[in-house]
Amino acid sequence: MLRHAAELAIRRPRTVITVWALVLVVGLGLGGAVFGRLGGLGANVPGSESQVTADRLNKLDPNPDTIDGLVTSTTAGRVITADTGLRSRVAAAVADLRAIPGVAQVPDPYQTPGATGDGQVVAIPVTFAGGISSDAEDVASRAAQDRLHAIATPDFQVRVGGGPLVGDALNQTAQSDAGQAEMISLPIVLLLLVVVFGGLLAASLPLVLALCGVASTLLVLYGFSFATDLSVYSVQITTMLGLGLGVDYALLMVTRFKQERAATPDIADCVRRTVSAAGRTVFFSGLTVAVSLVGLVVYPAPFLRSMGLAATAVVAVDMLAAVTLLPALLAKFGHRIKPASARRSEGRWFGRFAAGVVRRPVPVLVVIAVGLLTVATPVTALTLTPGDARELPASSESRQVYDLSVAHFPGRSAATPLYVLVQNGAARPDYLAHLRALPGVVDSAQKALPDGSAVLELTPAGTVNGKVATGLVQTIRDERQGASVTGDSAHLVDFRRMLVDRLPYATAVVLLSVFVLLFLFTGSVLIPLKAVLTNLLSIGAALGAMVWVFQQGHFAGLFGSGVKGGLGALDVTVPPLLIAVAFGLSMDYEIFILGRIREARLAGEDARSAVVTGVRHTGRVVTCAAALLMIVFACFMTGGAAPILEFGFGLTLAVLIDATLVRMMLVPAVLALLGEGAWWAPRALRGVHARFGVAEAPEPATEAGTAAAGRLQEV
Template sequence: MLRAFARVATRRPLTVIVLWLLLLVLGFGVGTGVFGRLSDDVAGIPGAESERAANYLDHVDPEGESLTAVVSGTAVADPALRAQVERAVAEVRAIAGVAAVPDPYRTHGLTAADGRALIVPVTLDGGLDDDAEDRAIDAAVARIKAIDAPEVHVSGGPLLGRQLGDRAQEDVRDAELISLPVVLALLLVVFGGLRAAVLPLVIAVSGIAGAFLALFAFSQVTDVSVYAIQVTTMLGLGLAVDYALLTVVRFREERRHTDDVGEAVRRTVGQAGRTVLFSGLTVAVSLTGLLVFPSTFLRSMGLAVAAVVVVDMLAAITLLPALLTLFGGRIAPARAARERQEGRVFARLARFATRRRYAVLAVLVPALLVLALPVAGLRIGLGDAGQLPRNTEARQVYDTVDAHFPAGTGVSPVTVVLRPGTREATADAIRALSPGSVSRALPDGATVVQLQPSGSLDGRAATDLVRRVRELRGAQPVEVTGAAAQLVDFRAMLAERAPWAALTVLAGVLVLLFAFTGSVLLPLRTVATTLLSLGAALGVVVWVFQDGHLAGALGARGLGSLSLTAPPLIVAIAFGLAMDYELFILARMREARAGTGDDRAAVVDGLRRSGRVVTCAALLLAVVFGAFMTGGFSPILQIGLGLTLAVLVDATAVRMLLVPATMALLGRRAWWAPPALRRAHARFGPAEAAPAAPRETGCAAGRGQPERA
């Protein structure tokens, strides 16, 4: 397959480039339509009790969406302001599609005790189509914002999703404006010339276009989370740079051995392209674990991110070879250097780790385990608008309510559906769980009881209330829904399905690593060392965002839990990225071992030839993740920090020290496989091009040598 890609790229490069230009146009034209289709609902699980009860209520007793407006910054009892607010309330009530707007001055709890703020809830009619709902929302927001007060903010309901979508689009644009120039500057240092440095960015932009197009396609059949934009874009950008860096470095090496650009491209695709292919497949397989979960959010994220990875992989083995065929003759070959001058630092690290393998293991393994300890106390929560940046409308509504109203104001109630046949004693016991509970009858004879929890919508009080209701009901026809019930169901789903997701990913990764290496032990060793770096990164994220240590330095605060979106995505994506760098290193070790037959020398030589590429790739990826962390969304901060740490720890301590130490510990056994599997690998395993003569590598190879004019 790779030979076919190489032939097409070298014989018909313009055709390949035109096809990718078409994808680029579609991605930035049609694909960006996804920004208007984003959802802020991530906790729904089809078939779960909370989802069944919510669907039942929507069918039997549909209620419209609601908005929340807050007016603050002055004495709200001022006669002039009161007259304005009452006129606005009356006019909003008259808007087509608005069901109810209570008078905040005559409704208990809507005016703050300090007299400096008031809340105006707006409830829309149920059953509105999207256009009618949008017209009602726009008209209501415009009228409320016309109130002359120091601060007037409106959010909630569909408006929240729209606001988050707009903010996500701004954050992606800002992150690209920050990361692309920095990445280009680093690539100029890496390659010492503009032509070679620009090529990875071309692949990166293609990856972004593919990300938008994939998300837009998925938005036609399922909900796409607002967080999907940042996650898929930053991963697509980072992996595209990684794959292009590996390929261009290899091409410059091959140019040292032939003046035929087409032959250099074919050799590059045969060697680096094989690594990119397996790397992309391994990252995609790592994300398929998310498909095991019934959560619509996790499944859509897994599919979307895997699609982006595949786009990056295809760009690196089709578009990049075509570009190299046309323009590679103007890119200077890597400069020949003496063997002892190539990758001296990484060769020394490898020799140290192989000679002091027991000491390396005795120091690094406990250190990484200590960093992973906070994971034992990991808690996930739905979070609230307090996770958003301070300059978002939803956060401003949240902060105003939090500052002027009692704790728990505006917290979603726990909704209990008592179907016909529920004993009266059980119903009374459920109502008694929350003072001030509210009941109403439904047309089909059922009763809805709303219990108001104390604290936050996903706090211990709210989730305990859900569990107590479910304990009280026994086998009676009682169902619980609401935000807290969704969280309880989501946690139960994770606990039930996580082992199956892990088994699915491990099975796929072990098969791919065996196909790449022909070894049974190397895949097991790779998984073990990867779990150490992954645990350490996730432990630091828990320590910062859940426990609140140093969170302020990142513009966040301790939340008492992680966003339910963060841990599954960090684990899935970081595991795949770690496999990425492992394959970069193993590919060089295999080449060196095939050439010399010396296992110990192959470890040193493989790290010497790949160390700088892995280090540069990790640094560039960290720059990309860091740029996306400037947006301020707490879930994105959590995911960004987790992936940045996982990449840096894995590319340094694990790949530079633990890998050579464990390889030396295993010795020749590292490449062992049972005879039957060896024969199967020899017969069915992917073939690869023979490497050229020994060559130098590293992100500084050829640095300082000008490109050809």
Template sequence: MITRLATTCLRHRRRVLAAWAVVVVLGLALSPGLFDRLSSEAGSVDGTESDRASQLLRAADPQGPEVVAVLDDVPATSPATRAAVERLGSRVAAIEGVEEVLTPWTGLPAGAGPHAEAVGVDGRAVAVSVRVEPTETGWEALDEVESVLRAADAPTVLVGGETLMDSEMDEQAAADLARAELISLPVLLVLLLVLFGGVVAAGLPLVVAATGIAGTLGTLTLLSLVTDVSVYAVNIVTMLGLGLAVDYALLVVSRFREERAAGLDLETAVVATMATAGRTVAFSAATVSAALASLLVFPDDFLRSMGLACLAVVVLDVVAALTLLPALLGVAGHRVRPAPPSRHDRGAFVRLSRLVTRRPLAIALVSAALLAVAAVPFAGARFSEPDERSLPASSESRAVAELASAQFPDSLAEQVTVVAQEEWSEAELAGYVRRLQELPGVADVQPADAPHLTAVRLVPEAGGDEAARAAGIVDAVRSMEAPTPVLVTGDAAELDDYREAIVSRLPWALLVLVLATFVLLYAFTGSVVVPLKALVMNTLSLGATFGALVWVFQEGHLGALVGTEALGSLSITTPVLVFAIAFGLSMDYEVFLLGRIAEEWRATGDNDRAVVVGLQATGRIVTAAALLMVVVFGAFVAGGFSPVKQVGFGLALAVAVDATVVRMLLVPAVMTLMGRANWWSPSWLARPRVAAPAPCPGSAAPAGRARP
């Protein structure tokens, strides 16, 4: 099938190139409107208890977005400050669409002191809060409100709030994407020039990558018309699409150069390349897709949309590799230099293979121990929703939140809200409030205004770990009896509900991933042992990656190298995304290595020789592909958006660990120890009817032996 496809693309190469040019133009034409439709929502599940409570409160008392201004370095008790702030409040209140303006003196008579909660702890800051109507007019008023607040008469004026923070996150995502492309594409070009020694050969992977980026943006734009697409998706999906495009193109172009070096004419070399490297690319895309399909099991719209977007990009990249690349090679392949002669009895990977086969037990134990130790920090992992710390230190929204946290700590306490769908009597409410006040960690309990409902807000005690204290209060409230059934919401409740929803679906996601991976690898090798070993190896590799994420981002070690501080937690969606994507990517290198080992095993029946030849033949291409992937993912670490930075760091590290410690040391060492047992399959299990894996790029036979 792949051979026929390659032949067709060669025969109609100009039509194929024209079709992909249309894809690029459409993708770029659609993309300008993408960022306007992105959602900053992540880490929430519809229909949970906290979600139902929030919906009840919004229905009972609809509220529009809020903008907060902090006027710093002003004497809060000065009559001049009060006069200036009241004039500011009057100007804002006069804007059409503004519903409420709260200042430190709202509702107080002349001469009265300001409300304490709206005055900074040092008496040198005041807060002004503006809420607009929950209507189109209210939303349209936001820009004018922001402009008037910024013109306040104070030495320092910072304007922020949740709505402006969401907007800034969108802008940061777009800026990070542009920066990552600016960093990664030139570096990729230089590396490809070093690998291939020619501009045309180096440029072909970049053409496929650029096509993939344009197609990715167009795909996300189309998806945003039918479902919510997160602001994180643009960066994460683009880094995946760019990495895979370069990876697949590298394999195909490398094999094409080998076929040309063997004396084949251009068209025959293209067809032979696609029959071998093309089959490997197709199988690799299938394994990556199987891992990404596990994201569709989760109830979170963000994870499901991310899974759909990533699957679409994998399909786009593999189709480009199987159709666009043959057409490009048909047009420009005569300008691609054939691969230079290579010796398979010398070099770093020859020495490495000899070391592994001489000391397999020691290497396996040391490698596994290193990965296990690296995974230890993940045992203390904590998770949270993205907050102002997700933005860079230069962000105004972050500055507002941090200044407000320092100056107005009581107003920002993490509250727990309890909602009942019935109106309780005064006696019932008073009794329930007394019992809530007795709970450990509760500083205050305040009835909330919610027409036709009963709502109570609990404020945790200040100091220490307020998030953990709020989580404990949520658990305690949910286990208490109430006059009628209640629902609990708030940040802590939402986080607890989200974690429970993810954990409940995790076994199903793992089942999808494990079964799909097992079936694909069995079809590829004919062994039931090799797929089981691959699953164990991937688990060790990912464990080390998760441990490093905790050590760097949660605990802050080496944070200066990646531009982060000790955040105290990871973004709640990071482990799931990194696990699904990195698991699929690690199978790339598993396929490259196992394909060559299995081929040699079928030819000779000598397991030790198969391991040595496989490691020697694929070492260079796996290392080169991993290096290019690390460049792509690492470029996103240079951005300022912490959740994407975490995913980029995790994927770059996972690829690096997998291509070095796992594929170069642990896998060959374990396969050497297991000997012929690697290839065992029960007699009752039907042998796969899939064609034997073809040699991977770089898999020329050792000196003195003809390549099959």
């Protein structure tokens, strides 16, 4: 298959390049429409009690959206409730707001208890009519926002947020953050690639592949948006992967091409050999990363499932571009790329470093393992939250409304209400009174529904993810009195349970798939096991550091004032997504190194010498690829959305740990300790590998082919 792809690229490079150019244009053009089809999915789990109850309540008694306008003084600490000029402006605004078509209710804040908080703020909630179309509500919302902002004077400032405006702000932040990260990362990546390759043409090839990955990402997401809901963060996360893996794969391929150029002047032969060796590594790497992400599809949550599908597709597109577009570009322009110098090809520094690790594997293994386990310790305190306006940057108007509400309404709970649907509730006043009197309920409201049931709105003390709110959910469910609960805290409880219930299945899918692929690649049963354990160490350390920074607040201010002091919890979608993506990227570098180690073994080297040779030849590639990938991920931390900050930080750290401590030290140490035993497999499985696995391949009878040892068979 790969050989056919190489031959097509050599014979018809213009055709292959033209096809990918069309993909790039269509992807950037049509794929941009995906931003208008994104939404906030959060912790919703189809079929769960919270989701079923929410769907039923939406049919029986649609809960209309409400936005909040907050008026504050431009002078800090000033009490504004007695200002007659402001009072008249607010009264006029309330009258105008009530006249807007689609607006159902606007209470007079001066006649509503608690609407002025500590006296330094005036809150004006605007509730829209239930049952109107989303377009009509959008028109009414824009008109209401304009009228609220018109209250402002040089002495008074107005901020509008809450309700659907939080989701809109998250969507806008996702778009601006993705564009900003790409604008920052691409020039930096290009500059570093020029330094790495010593020429602009060779450096531009990984960038071309990365851009095709981004365009394909947008196109894939746009297609998925018609089949499933997509989160506002899906573009950023999959763009990270599209850019990062595109650069990774191209770096490996171009580096190998430059090395082959040093052995033979024939460009076509160099392309064939590059695809046969590095292309095969990319192929297996892409498959391994893809199956690592497929584990997300096991979860029924729309966010995780859609991210698993989209990210898997993106990896597949990057892999396809690496083994088709890149060979075509090399066949067309490869004569202008300088061969690798002898010094760079030999990788002497990495060889000496690996030899040192191989000589002292036990101390290296103990120190690295203990260090990573220590860094991973904060994972035991991991807390999840379904997210709210605090996920927005401090500069966001919706975030400012949230912060002002917390600061000036000290008696108001930070938790969102729980909605309890009670069957035949109208005939059960005692039970309704019992629910309203449960410990931890700070406010309540009751409403009868047309079908005879009743809905209670219970506001718990504390936060959405706090013990009081989640405990109330569990208490009501444990009583089994015909009541079902929904609301953000209930969704969170069900999401946590879903993660626990589906984790064994997701783990089994990923580990079995990875084991099979690595076994076919290496013929060993111990190397796949080693790969899983070492990957878990690096992922655990990255997740622990993420908890320490963003949840507990250590140095969180370095990532913006919006997360200063910590958020008290991580977004519920970040840890499972981080684990899946980081695991896949770890396997990416694992296969890079194993591919070269296996070539050395096929050339006749013993187990320990092969480890040194493998690290010597791939150390520079893995280090450069990791550095470029870290730049891409780090640039996504220049935005302000908390989940992307958490995800970008976790992935940056995971790549750093994996490419240095794990791949350059821990893996060589483990392989050195195992020796020849690392490549052991039972006799029955050896037969399976002999028939279906990767084996040595015949090469064309050229001088360069004879000199290049350990080529791999066509997939």
